[in-house]
Amino acid sequence: MRRKELSEEFRDKVVDRHRLGEGYKKISHTLSIPLGTVRSIIKKWKVYGTTETLPRSGRPSKISSWAKRILALELTMRPTASLKELQSSMAEMGENVHESTIARSFANCSRYGRSERRRTLQKANSDLQSRAEFAEKHLDIEMGKDPRKPRGKMSSYAYFVQTCREEHKKKHPEASVNFSEFSKKCSERWKTMSAKEKGKFEDLAKLDKVRYEREMRSYIPPKGEKKKRFKDPNAPKRPSSAFFIFCADFRPQVKGETPGLSIGDVAKKLGEKWNNLTAEDKVPYEKKASKLKEKYEKDITAYRNKGKVPVSMPAKAAAPAKDDDDDDDDDDDEDDDDDDDEDDE
CATH class of the missing domain: 1.10.30.10 (High mobility group box domain)
Known part of the structure; x- marks a missing residue:
């Protein structure tokens, strides 16, 4: 990563301290600059007797001036000439350069060489044909909102x-x-x-x-649309992690210390407190999280073994064939689930 160029006044300070007898390391530590920078400034002062930025010749151009004039004339006469063609003309003149070098050279003087066409007409036609086939296969899919879809819930x-x-x-x-x-x-x-x-x-x-x-x-989405997964309110809730248990204990304390904090700032402070805890301090919260996870695994296993209707299938298709009462609805199932949950407690 390149650093910002130091000012001439700052470089004079380095030289003045060197004149007073200070060492390179001391100057580097005092002025908070790299040791290599101190060495280069003093070396330049010893060689040239100044710390100002001197003019340099720079890197020579890869394309000579007369070759640029000839290419500019050719581009004026043939505006549709591609970079590949211009590169061939350069090779005939004895100068072998890359296409990007030619493009960059002309871009600096507001002239541009045309890039060669990369896609053939045959490839373009095959793409059009594949798009048309895709459109024909999906003509039956209705776009937009399904009018039979239930109205969303209101808050x-x-x-x-x-x-x-x-x-x-x-x-x-x-x-x-x-x-x-x-x-x-x-x-x-x-x-x-x-x-x-x-x-x-x-x-x-x-x-x-x-x-x-x-x-x-009971809603079945149309073809080509995925049905939103139904979340059963009676299903066991996922357990909290050790960090969230810690947050529940210390959130009132953080809010009490600084009542004007936003939700994001409170979460940031809780994260800092958690990161500052030692491994021993985190053990109680990790134990609580482990117990909650074990309880959740038992509860979810019992919940799945109750014969719940899979969420990806309609309720009628998953109804058990052995039930004598065919008129059981979803409310009866939920009542049974509530009774089972109370028995488990």
Whole structure:
């Protein structure tokens, strides 16, 4: 990695300290610069008697000036000449250079050589044919949203905003609504509401969630679309890791020390605390995480052995053939699961 060039004033300081009798290592340590830099500055001062940047000739050009003039004339007469053709002309003049060198040379004077066509017409036609075959195979797949798909579940805040919109329409039926200002007012009002006032909307959200889960169980997506995996609320929850158990214990402490921190800053501080712990301090949390993992493995094994309907198949196709009662629905299954969970506890 190249370092930034030191100023002439700074280089004079290095020379002045050297004149006073300081060693290279001491100068390097005092001015916080590499030892090699100190050596090169003093060496240059001894040879040239100055620390200023001297002009240099630089690397010679790979293309001579007369060859550039001839190529420029050829490019003016034949604007469609490719770099390959220009390279051949250079070889005839006795100068063998790469195509990129020619392109870079002309780009500096706002002239550009045309790159040679890489794709043949036969290849382009075969690509078009393969695209057409792919399109014909997928003509039957309907694009866009499936009208038979169940409506998505609404959150408690969405129900609250819907209620606010209806109230606003009743009070001001002809007035237009500025969506950004209306959303901001709803958000401020939602933050000031108590838990009791929010309870009505949370109950509506829970009912809508049950409706959505029930409809998604019987929904079969159209061909070419993957069905979203249904997550059973009665399934055992995955265990927390040792770090998350540690966070649950120390999060109130971090919030109490600095109450104005955001969620991201709190997580950052918890991560720092966890990294500062020794291996012995982490042992209790790792033991808790290990016990939770063992319990989860037992619970998930028992849950899978209950004969749950696979989430990738419709509920009707996975119904057991030995059941006498054919009218059992999903609610009965969930009630049985709740009873089994209480017995396990």
